[in-house]
Amino acid sequence: MSRTAVLKVLGVAAVALLALKLLFMPSPKAPYPHIIFIVADDLGWNDVSWHNPQVKTPNLEKYARAGVILNSSYVAPVCSPSRASFMTGYYAHRTGLQHIPIIHFKEMYLPSRFTLLPELLKQKGYATHLVGKWHLGFCNWRYTPRYRGFDSFLGYYGGQEGYYNHSNGKVEEGYDLRDNEEVLPDPDMEYGMYILNRGMEKVIAEHDKTQPLFLFLSYQSVHSPLEAPQRFVDLHPEVKNPNRKTFNGMISVLDEAFGNATAALQREGLLDNALIIFTSDNGGSPDVGGNNWPLRGGKFSLWEGGTRVPAFVYSKNLLSKTGYTNNEFIHAVDWFPTMLNVAGIKPTDDHLDGISQWETLKVGRPSFRKEFIYNIDEVDQNGAIRVGDFKLIKGEPGRFFDWFPVPSGDEVAPTQYPTWKRRPWTPKMFPDYQLFNISADPEERHNLADDFPEVVQQLKQKLTSYERLVVPSQHPPVEPKSLPHNFGGVWTPGWCD
Template sequence: MSCVLLAIISFFTTTGTEAARAAPHILFVLADDYGYHDIGYHGSEINTPTLDKLALEGLRLENYYVQPICTPTRSQLLSGRYQIHTGLQHDIIWPTQPNGLPLDSPTLADKLREAGYSTHMVGKWHLGMYRKDYLPTSRGFDTYFGYLTGSEDYFTRDRCYESYCGMDLRDNLEPMNQTGEYSTHLFTQKVINIMKNYDGSKPLFIYLAFQAVHSPLQVPETYTHPYRHIKDQNRRIYAGMVSAMDEAVRNITEAFRAKGLWDNTILVFSTDNGGEILAGGNNWPLRGWKHSLWEGGVHGVGFVHSPFLNETVKGTVSWDLMHVTDWFPTLVHLAGGSLNGTLPLDGIDQWETINGQRISPRNEILHNIDPLFERSGKPAYNGTFDTSVRAALRAGDWKIITGNPGNSSWIPPPDANFAFFKSNQSVNFMLSKTKNVWLFNIAKDPYEDRDLADEYPSKVKEMLDRLSYYQSTAVPCHYPKSDPRADPKLHGGFWGPWE
């Protein structure tokens, strides 16, 4: 063998080894029902020192969007595809529904494992469980520990739905009868254990989907004590839940540091939707809340912290448009992976944007088109998208909403002393029952205070035509009826696969 050939082999072998060693660990933390106003750097009365420090040392994403409810955001994160392209346009996946994120395309975890990662999920799944094929360990995760549904008791793991009740906790495929420990602490310890047992052979991908701060409102009393001045009980307990989650993130990042991995880690923090006002959350000064298509339902809390960020972006704010689907191609790119084998993605690789090297290539976000949601009013225009259908689209600075957008109130934090509300609107502002199209310039009016639909009919028509285009690409909505075979009594008292 010639010296030249040996040199070439040596170069590629060394380069490959260094690339594998340099592959970043990825820690993705997803909070549940975490409101826009509920993080310290957005002016919250809730203390979040860990999240604030990480965000203020990293890049805060202030033009970042998620979906208004749980399942859609999680499905789009792991598939990189809009819910109109996965059949999950309507509502969430309920415990008794034979439904799940379609099996026709690899997940983010599949692609990262393919790229050589050790993949782990801890927390709330909520993407289907009626067959084992839909469980996390069949969707790219080497290990899984957590809840398959949602809304469990934080201490007992009990979950009731309709007339059915059962426990919901799994260690990989095995149901776990483990009670007493608060779920935020339980999930945190599980991540720390993953770190302690890490052998260094592969880069890590850890997807931590907290149950917090979703209802039921439960937290050890020690966390509510600092908020005893908050008169509203729901808000007081919720604040304690946020503090427990903030502490959990601190403990996890310390475990990464103790293992010597933090300097080679990318942390992404995101909420799954806007805060649930009736369960203590708050989205002030944004309009609306969870379930709604207003900014309070879809404008997410998000940031990135990593030594891989350019120094020019650390400690700054990005106003570039970004969507939860974008994490799929962005993280696969960072992992050195390939997008081959995926169905067409709606997400865009945003790493260069995050790193301040280019303006975001994203100009549009389809918030959703829901054909099953109750129609509202009559079509406002002929020959284009039916405005009685619930839908919303962001295009550049503009946003259009059609149909019934959900609760439209501006809700200040409980016990806060606000002298005025936007444009003197009442917090109980109610929508007309006949109106079903709204247009806003979000760049100039992020609080959706001034409806411009009547002033710019040509822009309305342009946006409706774009909704018509997206509707033409949609697959049929899949929202099956409840299946009595899901009853936990038939499965040892646990929620889990029944087919």
């Protein structure tokens, strides 16, 4: 064989070896785990299949069963307070957002003095993206997502939009759908989850695999209004109550969106090095199809049905113990330091309310958390605290004070009103303090205050110590400058200082 032929053979062999090396070379890996934080809106305790087999959530249940189901995961009674806790590690009563959710036409926002989770993650090189609901303020641009640490934002600023018209009309109809700072027109009124799903897939597909990713999927589902594409509603022919039927369709939308997200992560090679956290932001609202059975109450209440929510964590490789239900306390404030821990960041703020739960989630060790605050609302003059087995409720617990089984037919939705809608002459429905042993009585049917006065006194003292840290609630009047007719029919920042 000539020298030239030998060189050609060697060249072909070298190319083949290089191809084999590239074929079997491990994919580029980010230095820290990808964190996918998924928050459902108003998803009740009984609205997932691992609590209620009549609900169809196969994608969610697959990952919940393969990961760690969280059986004692708590949030605030309503959305903005929970989201503020997720992003800051502080209880809502320390941010001024404890009374009511942020409302489009009021000057309300998560104050700039708080450094948010994505801002800290960026210090470790994370790419940070938000797809979906913000609901932490938008009256000034500096309170919007891209000014609070997110590289990109696709979604809506407010708290309740139509799924098709992308508008909120509580006081005045206004459009609310953004791609970063730009209004995203949708003349065809496409169902919102389809838009968010494409945005999610784009973020994942375009992500640099060597960079850690923080993706906050803040879904609109299953918040009212009751709207779902017919193909999802048709998945539930056995459900006779019309509200519950549509609501179940919305749950199916959420489940499919979750499945699309995990499929995209798998397709792009990110799932092996990812931690997925799933939670609801508060309990379900029984008047619009949500269900928390057998827990008492619902959204807007201090009862377990308003604050104890379905949640789980999943990872293919990061969790040492999986496939079980964890009963340790985890509160909304804990997700902030937990995600920072996963990213190798130690919070410098010694006054956080949150506790890192990473070791509890990773290996199943007992939680350091032995007590937590449900909420403290100085306007409604109510609050609640849990210490060990015991829960103390101060004042009127709030909306939906009963137990609501899954509606089976054409029952009329319950219409119990929130505390702040009661007139001054409305008689008190509950004693000043109620005590429940949640471990023995998770449905809160037996008030033990008269049986254990010493426990009531101990928990009152603890609750009082937390009340000393209350920041006055943001509860401003309607601001006419906010209204959409000032901005071409769109809810827009720029009208507050």
